Amino acid sequence: MQSTSIRTRAKLAFGATISVTLLLTGCTNSEPAAGYPSGPVTMTAGAGPGSGFDLTIRSVVDALQAEGIVDVPLPVQNRPGGSGADFLAEMVQDHGGADDQVAVTSLSMMVNQESGASPYGYSDVTMIARLMSEYYVVVTRPDSPFRNLGDLMAGIEADPSGIAVGAANDDELPFALLVSAAGGDPSSVRYVTHEGGGDQIAALTAGDIDVAIGGVSEFVDQVTAGDLAALGVLAENPVPGLDVPTAAEQGLDVTLSNWRGLYGPPDMPADALDYWQTALAQMVQTQTWKEIAERSKFTTTFMIDDEFQTFLAATQEDVDAGLRVAPR
Incomplete structure (x- = not known):
């Protein structure tokens, strides 16, 4: 992503994409191991009901199940605290290597780390996919x-x-x-x-x-x-x-969007990562997801693997620059 100048304008895009783009070319071609998932996968929003985290994770679960893409239970839990920082710490410290935990994240993960509110960031977990921006x-x-x-x-x-x-x-x-x-x-x-x-x-x-x-x-x-x-x-x-x-x-030249996506524990098994990336790639093309996006007024910006990592690194730099302009 091109670096954004902030010396003369209070304007940061943080990777915003105006048109709907489904970047599916990076999707894995491998088939996940047979039998996964064999039981429930907990889907966590690190904030309360009605939050962006909550709306996102419930939209994902609704779309996956309505379209028959995932056929195991996907219980949703709300774990508010620090705009996602508290559950991120739990994911890192308590769920390493697990295949039954998925959580939603956003720009807040980067702001929390850059501002010192959390010691953890995207490099400490398994980043699964970027889903959208709003x-x-x-x-x-x-x-x-x-x-x-x-x-x-x-x-x-x-x-x-x-x-x-x-x-x-x-x-x-x-x-x-x-x-x-x-x-x-x-x-x-x-x-x-x-x-x-x-x-x-x-x-x-x-x-x-x-x-x-x-x-x-x-x-x-x-x-x-x-x-x-x-x-x-x-x-x-x-x-x-x-x-x-x-x-x-x-008259206020400020343009800013937030990205949201899903992550798993550190060292999430490769077959679980493949499964979720494949399932989500299918999901964002469904009519159910498109209706959710229209209703919620967000833009689908699907990314995985190297493209997602490149986006994350560039966005982290933008967050750091933004905090220098307007420190919290």
């Missing part, structure tokens, strides 16, 4: 005094401690870039940490926070229903089916 969006209550991102940035400049911003650990970075692009001080923002969209929606409804930032899929149903108001989406162009102006259209 843009960040800033939301608030319908009765909020903030009608757009300009209002919000002005409010933060006038009284940064008076505005509570709900954000998971990795969501602080895109919000800080917005503040920086508006000429403000990112370190002045008062964040209230939440594991994901479900917690953020509850906090907004209760009045505990003033605005929230997260992936479009975490808020799209509430925005469409009018239960939340979206102030801006961090996309190059308006998101089809979502009547929300981009940050750039509002």
Whole structure:
């Protein structure tokens, strides 16, 4: 991926792909060992219900089972903590060599490691596949005094401690870039940490926070229903089916998306890795998955093996550069 300049523009793509691309040429041609999987495989979201992790892993399970691609039980568990950092540590420390554990991850894995929140990163586990990317969006209550991102940035400049911003650990970075692009001080923002969209929606409804930032899929149903108001989406162009102006259209040159994918334990057996890469390659081509992607407003960007590793390395460099511009 081409290196992104951030000296003159507060703009980071983190490997975002605008068009749907199914990069299947890297898929393994080998057949997984007969008999795998022979029992349940636990599918873990390292955040609570309604989070991007939760929505992603449940979408994967739904698609795999609806299409008959995987015929063993795939129990989903939510293990919130540190935007995925807590379960990542457990995966590394307790499940090495296992073939019955799969978890979802995202940009948060990199932000946590680069910021010192976690000692572990993608090189410590078995990265299975990148599945998709989605843009960040800033939301608030319908009765909020903030009608757009300009209002919000002005409010933060006038009284940064008076505005509570709900954000998971990795969501602080895109919000800080917005503040920086508006000429403000990112370190002045008062964040209230939440594991994901479900917690953020509850906090907004209760009045505990003033605005929230997260992936479009975490808020799209509430925005469409009018239960939340979206102030801006961090996309190059308006998101089809979502009547929300981009940050750039509002004078803030910030474009940012989050990737999500699946990983397994360190030293995951080769036959298990082959199985999941093959199953997921089939899944992203199904009608069920395409309908999920359309509903959730994310872009399928399937990658495995060397292509995935190249993407991860380049994105890690972008995260490091982004944290230098807008440190958490």
